[in-house]
Amino acid sequence: MKITSFALKNYRRLADVTLVLDDKTTVLVGANNSGKTSCIGALHTFLKSPDNLKVRDISKLNWKTINQLGVSIEQKFPSSEDMEALSVNLASLLPSLDIEINAMANEAYKVRDILPDLEWRGGAICVRIAYEAIDISKLVREFVDTRKVVLKHNGVSLWPRDLCDFLEKGQNLSKFIKPKHYILSKSAVPSVVEFGEEGKSSVNEVLQPFKSEALKKLIRVDVISEQRGLGAEDNAEQKGPYSEKQRLNKLLREYYDRILNPEDFPEEQDLGVLAQQQALEKGFTDRLNAQFDSPFNELKAMGYPGIGGNPTVEIAAKISGMDALQKSSSVRYRFNKEDEEFLPESYLGLGYQNLIYLTFRLLEFRDKWMRVGKSASSGGNVEEQIEPIHLVLLEEPEVNLHAQVQRVFVSKAYDTLRKHVDLRDEETTKDKSEYQTQLVISTHSSHIIDDIDFKDLRYFRRNDANTSITMDHTSIANMSELFTKAKDELLFVKKHLKLTHCDIFFADGVIFVEGQAERLLVPEFISKHFQGLSNRYISMLEVSGAHTHKYRALVEKLGVTTLVLTDLDSVDSNGESCFPQENLDQKTCNDTLRLWHPKKELLDELVALSKEEHATISQGASLYVAYQKSTLISERKVLSRTFEDALILANFENEFFQKKSTLKTAKAGHEDNSKLLSESLFNYVKGLKKGDFAFDCLFHLAENEEKSFNPPEYMSEGLKWLQTQLSPKG
Structure with missing residues (x-):
């Protein structure tokens, strides 16, 4: 027997989520404020300490609707016929938890108190814990009577301002709202419950009440909170700040x-x-x-x-x-x-x-x-x-x-x-x-x-308001759907993340870069030119353009904002690397550009792509793919193929590069039109040890805080987009 899933509704950011449990260990991951602690808190509240529920635990989206119910009953005290509809509507706004348990037929004697019917022969059993008004008439009467006292002092702000305020004070919430337990089965017959102008439609759910003790006999819950207070006196048994x-x-x-x-x-x-x-x-x-x-x-x-x-x-x-x-x-x-x-x-x-x-x-x-x-x-x-x-x-x-x-x-x-x-x-x-x-x-x-199978991960994905949930909310991505039978591309991703760092699961945004040079210098560009990104939690992964697209499934599952800084990687008609030139039917050998975005192979089409078209939504994940474009040097267009030649072009007059004789000769050849600068830089970069190039650049920048390099334009555009995406709203 095991728990297969929890379905939680109306609890803080977790307006409507399903947490699928592994047979042994389930690991909750996600960026800050994505709802992991709320999930643990919800399970603890529902299964162990039901009186812990607070008004602020109810999803913020529902506060306004609850208060509207309060206004409607103030305007017209509900009749006994309306009370039931009011109770149902209020319950639909309060937190609930569905628990699916899988048991074998020979365990029927253990689950006899929660069996949906006598024909059950093993398999799934679903129960619901739902917070409801235990005496809706008493709740309505006390709220209305209290509000009448407040209305006599119009112009002075007194308690309670509204129904949420009434429930929040003292023990009112636990006094009027209690968890009820149901055995749950569903049918496809739609039902509509109406009260006043509020209308709720849902799948008809057949609910059979049962005693909470039956669930406690099946599931033992123990919790270790992150608030452990080591080194301090343990006051866990105290009910107040002191006694x-x-x-x-x-x-x-x-x-x-x-x-x-x-x-x-x-x-x-x-x-x-x-x-x-x-x-x-x-x-x-x-x-x-x-x-x-x-x-x-x-x-x-x-x-x-x-x-x-x-x-x-x-x-x-x-x-x-x-x-x-x-x-x-x-x-x-x-x-x-x-x-x-x-x-x-x-x-x-x-x-x-x-x-x-x-x-x-x-x-x-x-x-x-x-x-x-x-x-x-x-x-x-x-x-x-x-x-x-x-x-x-x-x-x-x-x-x-x-x-x-x-x-x-x-x-x-x-x-x-x-x-x-x-x-x-x-x-x-x-x-x-x-x-x-x-x-x-x-x-x-x-x-x-690092040492956990990715199939055990449950990623808490932050989402903006949408048509179905009109508040910022969380959804839970089940990584077992990706990694249980991972093949080819995902096997590479799994291995690569284990060998590098798994912080993509905790990041606000991710930057994929081509090689060691970008990995060393992009943080420098961010600190000098995009300080807004310095305050964000960003994961940077070094993956070549031949492999970045293999992360597509993971990025889309996580929904994480993603910037890909990759290379044009031009090749001629024979598939051989060459310096980039327009109007020669050159192509790219970069699989990220060919297979993920913008799904173009011809160099001319890639160079002509508008700035707006570099950004897209990849199955819910905001994505921007940046690569080298034409740069004006001495009023003539020059194309670069990789980061190294793009960096040189962006800092062509910088003394660091002009001190190199090869680049000085390349500049002269460009100015007297004796040799194409793209070709000169292509040949120069081909002979570089890219790691040494990157460290030379870093040593140069470290000599003096005033020294800096301009990021290549394609990187600037990409980082500018990422900074906008990760900026706080409003």
Whole structure:
């Protein structure tokens, strides 16, 4: 049994998305503010803490419509007949979550409480958690009565301004709006629900209510938030910013420490107590370290303590008045088992603290799920069945972890959750099917996805408002659709990204460049001439024109704004490289220009292409393909074939290039019309080591901050387009 998908509606940016889960690990990626954290938050709210829902969690698009409902009921108090329609319309604007579970026929006894019908013989089961008004009449009456008081003080802004404002204050939302659970099946019969001037049409959905406990018996949910607060006191159990219990506890600890603590300047009557305390501490410490021996060994699979003298971890029991008040044990670090010296917990770096914290949380989740040790009796009913599905939500594990540890941890996290005799066969290391673990990770780290199969990625794609969703929203691209059976081009993309960097999955925009020279100098052009792009998150990938088009499927799936800086790559009728000339039926050998955009092969057509035609929409992704065009030198057109000769032409009078005798001769030949400049530059570039050329240019620029090169015109046009595309709206 496993969860196959979540369909979420009306939650923040996630107005209408479907998250397809992998059998084991699903990794959520995307640019900043694309909705990854919102997705984790939504799953946690729906499945574990339903009272956490806030008015601001409702998609912004729906606030206005909810307030319009409030206005309509103020103008005309709805009749009992209208109440039901009002309730349905309000529910259609509130968050809902559809969960699809796939179970086998022999698991029918586990899912009996959510079966759609008695004819079910295995396969998909769909349930819905939907927030609805539990008593619409009471909600309407209290809102209208409250508004009447406000209207008596016209001209003064008082609460509530509207229906959203009414629900937002205090506990009103959780008082009137509660999640309801339904078994869901669909038919093709359309239905229309009307209230006032509002009309909603949808596919008729057959809903059978069921108790929320039935779902809790099937799915156990555990969460590790990115707000872990390492090094601070854990106030997770407190309901507010502080509590009297917390303040009293702190006061008693301080009083005991300062006034009563027998360890400070002990009197004779304290010595017996201290001797007993130390004997108890030793016995308890030995017992604790024996109990923790196995989980501490599991840390070694995560690469801790590693090499370089990292200290091992041990537990030290503290039995004293102070520790009794604190109700905690002390953690310390020892460098050598034979030594008496140790370091307190706070002395270890945040990276290792975080690694230890994450590992133990996963161990805790697994062991509580499997009812290991005392957790078997701590939950009340000892005979209660273990949930078939364990859903673990992990936010940003990379916090404070260096790159190598990130990769090791994530590759081992799922294995840690499965390391139990009832979950995995120790001999074959294969998972047992009775209990399913599904790990969902959100991350901003390209290092983490270096070691992850791309089919496990779910890309959160930011979208502008459109005809179907009139607000900025997110859609989720399922990378398994691309990479599950990847062949040829996508296999190249997968391998290339692994060998370079996977930050395309987190970027606002991507720039593809031809070679090392462009890779080194385009950032220089951006910092000097396009500073607006310096404030954007851009992924730059070095791929030749022969291969850039292979990224097309990925770019279109991601919908990421893309600039391709490529070369004209002219060839003659025999397919041999040649210096570019118009009106000679030359062609390009650049597959990106031939196969992706602008899908032209003749050099004359490429050179004649208007500036506007360089930009296009490639299956929803904004795309601009830039390549060399004619440049006027001494009032005559000159064509360049690659970046190097285009850079020289754009800076033809620059002393750096004019100091080179070959280029000085080429300039003279152009001026006296004895030799074509395109041919001279073609021959010059052909003899270059392009890496050396790029570094020579960089060394020249590094000599003096005032020195700079003009970017070739085709690059300027492309970067100008990209800067416009990535500029904030309005």
